[in-house]
Amino acid sequence: MTTISNVCLIAAALLPIVCAGIAKKPGFGKRRRDGGYDNHDPRGWLARQQGVSARANAAQANGFEALPLFIAGVLAAQQQGAAQGSVDALALAFVATRIVYIACYLADQEKARSLVWVLGLGLSIALFFV
Template sequence: MTVAEWCVFGTLMVYLLTIVPVKWIGFRSFNNAKPRDPSFYADPIRARALGAHQNGIESFPFFAVAVLLAEFHAAPQSRINELALLFLIVRIAYVFTYLGDRPRLRSILWNIGFTINIGIFFLPLIRNYLPG
């Protein structure tokens, strides 16, 4: 497996691990029979963890597809790996800014992550213009 493919797995784990600790910590008030009960997420940190989790679910498909298409169309693997690793780092920082209630920085990081995804997606198209 490539570094980029491991980053796809890492990105999946980031969005899963964003919500799991909140449910574990609140195990006395979390009802697994009603996992989407709004009253559990009334607490601000829980609400932010849920938001970060949901955004991770939303951003994951584009990232995974971009990586796989770039690899399928023989874009330079080293560039795919670099951008995928950068995306994973940005996503981790994004989660921390979401949990830390830093909306402006969070939005900046989201835009950086989206731009990285676009870069990965279009790597096959621009591969002939890249150095080395």
């Protein structure tokens, strides 16, 4: 059975990939020798980026780091028979916080970003106790 929280699992897994696209976008359409995206050394190319591209790459990494606890929380809540509406609400809130987190990261709003990160962490943990 497909639930809202299961769809949120997919959404949360795709958000870091969206961040990767944002990070790489300035390099698309340029030759590698002119600083364009280097698919031969994508991690090295990303490591040399600055500004929004560097922040989008960092948001990508953080998205992948936040994912295991969220996935475990959703699965644990469902396995324990938690009320699906509560699980869905927490999962939706988590995805919303990740979107806000990415926006804060891209806008270089470090204090808001950290606050939203803590909220997302709390939501992931709450899934284990719902």
